[in-house]
Amino acid sequence: GAGVSQSPSNKVTEKGKDVELRCDPISGHTALYWYRQSLGQGLEFLIYFQGNSAPDKSGLPSDRFSAERTGGSVSTLTIQRTQQEDSAVYLCASNLFENTEAFFGQGTRLTVV
Amino acid sequence: RKEVEQDPGPFNVPEGATVAFNCTYSNSASQSFFWYRQDCRKEPKLLMSVYSSGNEDGRFTAQLNRASQYISLLIRDSKLSDSATYLCVVNMIDPRGSYIPTFGRGTSLIVHP
Numbered sequence A: 001g002a003g004v005s006q007s008p009s010n011k012v013t014e015k016g017k018d019v020e021l022r023c024d025p026i027s028g029h030t031a032l033y034w035y036r037q038s039l040g041q042g043l044e045f046l047i048y049f050q051g052n053s054a055p056d057k058s059g060l061p062s063d064r065f066s067a068e069r070t071g072g073s074v075s076t077l078t079i080q081r082t083q084q085e086d087s088a089v090y091l092c093a094s095n096l097f098e099n100t101e102a103f104f105g106q107g108t109r110l111t112v113v
Numbered sequence B: 001r002k003e004v005e006q007d008p009g010p011f012n013v014p015e016g017a018t019v020a021f022n023c024t025y026s027n028s029a030s031q032s033f034f035w036y037r038q039d040c041r042k043e044p045k046l047l048m049s050v051y052s053s054g055n056e057d058g059r060f061t062a063q064l065n066r067a068s069q070y071i072s073l074l075i076r077d078s079k080l081s082d083s084a085t086y087l088c089v090v091n092m093i094d095p096r097g098s099y100i101p102t103f104g105r106g107t108s109l110i111v112h113p
Helices: none
Strands: A005-007 A010-013 A019-024 A031-037 A043-050 A065-069 A075-079 A088-095 A108-112 B004-006 B011-014 B019-025 B032-038 B045-050 B055-057 B060-065 B070-075 B084-093 B099-103 B107-112
Touching: A005 A088, A010 A019, A019 A088, A019 A108, A031 A075, A031 B099, A043 A065, A043 A075, A043 B099, A075 A088, B004 B084, B011 B019, B019 B084, B019 B107, B032 B060, B032 B070, B032 B099, B045 B055, B045 B060, B070 B084
Parallel strands: A010 A108, B011 B107
Antiparallel strands: A005 A019, A019 A075, A031 A043, A031 A088, A065 A075, A088 A108, B004 B019, B019 B070, B032 B045, B032 B084, B055 B060, B060 B070, B084 B099, B084 B107
């Protein structure tokens, strides 16, 4: 596609439920990143995929968070047993090569009630 | 100490003013530097890359001082439409040798008539 696509754009879930967030990067981009942005805060790095290499999970805040990237393209971020503090905008970005500028999707606004 | 630090502002300036934002980063091995713009409830979008020689794009000038680990953004002749949050982004190398776009918290700019 023309840009990074994320779905859903908004998600309201009950505390304790699992959620899946999807990211479809720009075609041909090898690197994919997930970030989280809480209200009024900066972007917090979560996880990074580069080609077929094992992902860099160093930013994941707890073991309730996991992500996968199938076929080097679409990525899914899964949050298990959601908590209210998980409420945030989850942003996905991709770039053509590592160390170049990243392009962002519009984000998924997650609200845990 | 945060890896990328910015003055959060807000900077409240009249139309036509010149305003400057600063950013410092902690990792001297960082390779690439960018300024992004983020409008309210929108995703970050690339404003400009920052090169060691300094670079200009219309009313915007970016500069990098590697020795001081300092980046700046100058906006001349401010327009109402420049009102946004400006994010300093540094591609920092992590222990795995991967470059991760690392964001400052952003500087808020409000341009008033």
